[in-house]
Amino acid sequence: MNFLNAITLIGNYLFIPGLTYGCQLALGALGVTLIYAILRYSNFAHGETMAFGTMVTIFATWGLQKLGVSLGPLPTALIAMPVGILMTVVLCLVSDRVVYRYHRKQRSDPVIFLIASIGVMFLYNGLIRFVIGPDDQIFTDGERFIITAREFKTLTGLKEGLAFKTTQGITIVVTAVIVAALFWFLNKTRTGKSMRAYSDNEDLALLSGINPDRVVMVAWILTAALATIAGTLYGLDKSFKPFTYLQILLPIFAAAIVGGIGSPVGAIAGGFVIAFSEVAVTFAYRKFVSYLAPESWQPDGLLQLLSTDYKFAVSFSILVIVLLVRPTGIFRGRSI
Amino acid sequence: MSFLTGNNMTGGYGAADILHDCTIGVEKGEIAVVVGPNGAGKSTAMKALFGMLDLRQGEVLIGGENITSLTPQDRVTRGMGFVPQTSNVFTTMSVEENLEMGAFIRQDDIRGTMNQVYDLFPILKEKRRQPAGELSGGQRQQVAVGRALMTQPEVLMLDEPTAGVSPIVMDELFDRIIEIARTGIAVLMVEQNAKQALQIADKGYVLVQGANRYTDTGAALLANPDVRKAFLGG
Numbered sequence: 360m361n362f363l364n365a366i367t368l369i370g371n372y373l374f375i376p377g378l379t380y381g382c383q384l385a386l387g388a389l390g391v392t393l394i395y396a397i398l399r400y401s402n403f404a405h406g407e408t409m410a411f412g413t414m415v416t417i418f419a420t421w422g423l424q425k426l427g428v429s430l431g432p433l434p435t436a437l438i439a440m441p442v443g444i445l446m447t448v449v450l451c452l453v454s455d456r457v458v459y460r461y462h463r464k465q466r467s468d469p470v471i472f473l474i475a476s477i478g479v480m481f482l483y484n485g486l487i488r489f490v491i492g493p494d495d496q497i498f499t500d501g502e503r504f505i506i507t508a509r510e511f512k513t514l515t516g517l518k519e520g521l522a523f524k525t526t527q528g529i530t531i532v533v534t535a536v537i538v539a540a541l542f543w544f545l546n547k548t549r550t551g552k553s554m555r556a557y558s559d560n561e562d563l564a565l566l567s568g569i570n571p572d573r574v575v576m577v578a579w580i581l582t583a584a585l586a587t588i589a590g591t592l593y594g595l596d597k598s599f600k601p602f603t604y605l606q607i608l609l610p611i612f613a614a615a616i617v618g619g620i621g622s623p624v625g626a627i628a629g630g631f632v633i634a635f636s637e638v639a640v641t642f643a644y645r646k647f648v649s650y651l652a653p654e655s656w657q658p659d660g661l662l663q664l665l666s667t668d669y670k671f672a673v674s675f676s677i678l679v680i681v682l683l684v685r686p687t688g689i690f691r692g693r694s695i
Numbered sequence: 696m697s698f699l700t701g702n703n704m705t706g707g708y709g710a711a712d713i714l715h716d717c718t719i720g721v722e723k724g725e726i727a728v729v730v731g732p733n734g735a736g737k738s739t740a741m742k743a744l745f746g747m748l749d750l751r752q753g754e755v756l757i758g759g760e761n762i763t764s765l766t767p768q769d770r771v772t773r774g775m776g777f778v779p780q781t782s783n784v785f786t787t788m789s790v791e792e793n794l795e796m797g798a799f800i801r802q803d804d805i806r807g808t809m810n811q812v813y814d815l816f817p818i819l820k821e822k823r824r825q826p827a828g829e830l831s832g833g834q835r836q837q838v839a840v841g842r843a844l845m846t847q848p849e850v851l852m853l854d855e856p857t858a859g860v861s862p863i864v865m866d867e868l869f870d871r872i873i874e875i876a877r878t879g880i881a882v883l884m885v886e887q888n889a890k891q892a893l894q895i896a897d898k899g900y901v902l903v904q905g906a907n908r909y910t911d912t913g914a915a916l917l918a919n920p921d922v923r924k925a926f927l928g929g
Contacts, residue, residue, distance in 0.1 A: 552792055555785075555787065555788060556785050559785040559788060560785050563782060563785060564785075565768060567842070568768055568846075569799050
């Protein structure tokens, strides 16, 4: 029984939050990695792109709520998301037309692209704060839990409860669907294959008659969609605060690089590696040990390796180690 | 006037010219080989024919039509296929995907052409699901040639197809190239292995410092004592 309690405890505080956070990071890292694979630079504006998509989704959600539209137990934001995606696609394509296309024509260095993207980041940043403000926005509605801790306890008779939030369930399901669709697109369709070819060998892709403008446009559309979905899922699960989207850029980059930047599989693996490390290192193991160890061994401290304030340090430690030991990342992306 | 001709080509990458009044041509169903010492401008001449180099003077004609101002991509649609010397396959993609990408500009059914490529290079059919980056050097060259054949070109241009492969693989590749020429395609290639290449050449061009030095049939060049002494190692 103690063993089951211990497992439940880990599931509740470590596995489910880690899995959810991992999905959100993976979706974010996929967007970063796509831009890196096609346009060959690190897009620092990605966090703000996520925030922008989420912001539009929030406005659409409010609009739908005013009209009395709802999805019952599911959050209304799910049907508002296409509006967010559409607006974000427009934003990305306009930014590409105004900023990045010039540098493509100039064949600028990746570092110039990167700095331009920081400028774009600040622009989005201001735009978002101007429109929706810097405050917290909670836009979740519908059923809060798939199963609450109390329901779980009465169901199983265990001392520990396992809560599973609707937003967590949605995050996992939506991520699985999106990732499957993305991989199908990249591996099975003509356009998807042409994107992989362009990423693999640009000159040969041009010789084969692949149109670079089209590849770049599709890359932006996919990135905008991924960013909006990732941002909305994150906002549903936590809450929407523009500043957190600036912060989340850091673990997202860590995830993309750890997995191997430019590799979609790597982005997903990296997302989970970073998420689980952050959660596992900042988790207090005292209760977990108390279930398993005899009473006389009860620890006095919290058995927490690092305070949660340091969670960003975890992703960066992993990032530094990976860059030192295996600069191309787990799945052999490009070296930076 | 050959099917594909570069007439009196003069030009280079920057201010200095690499090619000086250089003329190269190839007839349908024939193999033309460009040889010469290092730095003679062999690859540059080929790039000039394919539009990867701005010409100051001269013209490129295909079937009598002037294509001097076309981009490389447009020349592909005019029936030219080009196999670069390096980075000539998509390493992370499977052999079959490489061939599919070769046929990207085609809207019709490509399976027939793909089967022709597999007939020409049976090993590729066996390895069609493997990433091209995992193949041996000789097999990669086969993928590269196969990729270029997927557009059903009238002219196939090869930049040192046997660079870095063993002599046995080289003979094998040359046999395949002869087969390709027999189907009516004009084959133009630049080669380091001058002797072996001239043996299969209908026409040979010896370039020195970006200019034509000797132009004759492959056999005649091999028999020419001056050419033998200066370029073929006796």
